[in-house]
Amino acid sequence: MVKLLTKMTEPRILRSNIPVVDVPERSVGEYIWNKLSQLNEKSICLINAESNEQLTIGALKHRCQAVATALLAHGIARTDRLAFYGQNTIPHVVLRLATKLLGLPVCPLSPTFEAYEVDQECQSMGVTVAVCSASHLHKFSRLLQSDYKHNIRLVVVFDGHHDSHVTYDQLLVEGGDRALTKVPHFPVNPDVDPVILIHTSGSTGRPKCVMLKHKSILALLSERGHFLDPGTGTDHVIGAPYPMGHISGTSIIPLQLCLGARLVIYPDFDVELLFRSIERYKINFLPTFPSFGRKLVEGDLCDKYDLSSLRIVNTGGSPLAASISLAIIDKYGVGFREDNNSKSWNS
Secondary structure, X not given: OHHHHHHHOXXXXXXXXXXXXXXXXXXXXHXXXXXXXXXXXXXXXXXXXXXXXXXXXXXXXXXXXXXXXXXXXXXXXXXXOEEEEOOOOHHHHHHHHHHHHHOOOEEEOOXXXXXXXXXXXXXXXXXXXXXXXXXXXXXXXXXXXXXHHHHOOEEEEEOOOOOOOEEHHHHHHHHOOOOOOOOOOOOOOOOOOEEEXXXXXXXXXXXXXXXXXXXXXXXXXXXXXXXXXXXXXOOOEEEEOOOOOOHHHHHHHHHHHHOOOEEEEOXXXXXXXXXXXXXXXXXXXXXXXHHHHHHHOOOOHHHHOOOOOOOEEEEEOOOOOHHHHHHHHHHHOOEEEEEOOXXXXXX
């Protein structure tokens, strides 16, 4: 019995058969910048499905640098923490990436939050800079009227104009053609410094802030798309319905950009807009929600639009009925794969 117990307690290491990728970068901002710099600057990387606004790799890099330098001119410091609230738009993505180039932590706020939740989350995370869309600025009213308001050193409004607060368009003008002298601008210790601060839902206890360090996110980014699809790259057009206020949108969108994929984003998610965008932009990779699976095989929309460009559909986060999975396989003639609570259909 003693021998058996000894054998059972011996350490076991389980390794994937995917080759380990060495990541020389020591910060997420440095990683993102290096990857973007290797891509074709003329390639379109972001598309707004509602407005058809499009951005190239070159323009994305230029805007990120302009915004980052302008934020420094407004007094952004190494101790700052930036909270983000708003729709998935190109300015939102630029502001997120600029924050990473500076080496500062991002604090995503769920789109379900109202003023009370925004107030409580920002105070608990020690937020000093609020970044939000113009249409959601009222969600910060409680915070900006509380005793904590003196800790908020800057408010940045995107997707709109404001008389009192700094706007995204203003930052672009102020930054002009300036660029950071180094990336990240502020020193980063990957083993200690957080790159994302996000609250859990509380399903395993009281809601609490999770600090994701640079080292952890670099490990995710180093997979180079393996958890999405080993072949993800410049030939992929990806629909991105995940809100940037959730961990999926926060972590996956930068990864997809680094892989050189063309990303279609949705400011206000609408099922028909998603179907229409699949047909319009020939989306071939669709990460989506389990509840969306039924819409791919039932209702009028799945036959109203041409979805034949889809090669990969991926879901995760909750179970998907086997009957729906089989119906998707039958309707679209794709293969089926499931692992780690994530399902994907591959043509």
